[in-house]
Amino acid sequence: MTDQEFEKLVAAGIDALPAHVHEKMHNVAIIVADRMSDEDRALGGYRDGEVVFGLYVGVPLTERGLEYTELPDRIYIYKEPILAAYSDPKDITACVANTVWHEVAHHFGFGEEWVEREELRRGKML
Numbered sequence: 001m002t003d004q005e006f007e008k009l010v011a012a013g014i015d016a017l018p019a020h021v022h023e024k025m026h027n028v029a030i031i032v033a034d035r036m037s038d039e040d041r042a043l044g045g046y047r048d049g050e051v052v053f054g055l056y057v058g059v060p061l062t063e064r065g066l067e068y069t070e071l072p073d074r075i076y077i078y079k080e081p082i083l084a085a086y087s088d089p090k091d092i093t094a095c096v097a098n099t100v101w102h103e104v105a106h107h108f109g110f111g112e113e114w115v116e117r118e119e120l121r122r123g124k125m126l
Contacts, residue, residue, distance in 0.1 A: 001079075001083060001092070003032070003079070006032060006079050006083075006096070007032050009092065009093055009096040009097075010030065010032050010077050010096055010100060012093070012096075012097065013077075013096050013097035013098075013099070013100035013101070014030060014100055016097055016100075016101075017100070017101065017104060021104065021108075024061070024108070025104065025107065026061065027058075027068075027070070027072045027073060028058065028072055028073040028074070028075060028107050029072045029073070029074050029075070030074075030075045030077065030100070031074055031075065031076050031077070032076075032077050032079060033076050033077070033078055033079070034078070034079050034080050035078050035079075035080045035081065036052050036055060036076070036078055036081075040055055040057065040076070043057065044057075051081050051084075051085065052078060052081060053077070053078055053081055053082050053085075053095060053099040053102075054075065054076055054077050054078060054099040054100070054102060054103040055074075055075070055076045055078075055103065056073065056074075056075050056103045056104075056106035056107055057073060057074045057075075057076070058070070058072070058073025058074060058107065059073065060106065060107060060108065060109035061107060061108055061109055062108070062109030063109065073107060075100070075103040075104065075107065076103075077096065077099055077100060077103070082095050082096060082099070094124070098119065098124045101124070102115055102119065105118070
């Protein structure tokens with residue numbers, strides 16, 4: 001899969017989010033990267049070899065004050081681990097969309113436990 005094709009899947013995952021989510025997303029950049037950097041792996045507390053499809057880096061909306069003026073938060077979607085885990089185009093598309101949803105949920109202040117429970121409830125855990 002080309003970078004351009006993968007980026008289209010990420011864009012489709014973003015577009016699939018409800019309008020009320022789009023309206024409330026502030027100061028966040030969504031970035032496609034081949035893989036997680038060593039710095040972000042350390043920042044997130046991930047071990048070497050641990051498979052990570054996406055990462056949210058920033059201050060969740062629920063923790064920002066009125067004077068919040070930091071650099072944009074970042075949501076990374078990692079191409080190589082997703083393509084290593086899935087080969088069927090439908091599975092790749094579903095994984096990308098769910099990864100976008102998962103990381104945006106963190107942007108809104110939802111913790112990992114809640115996100116994973118909600119993914120199971122939605123039948124979207126990959």
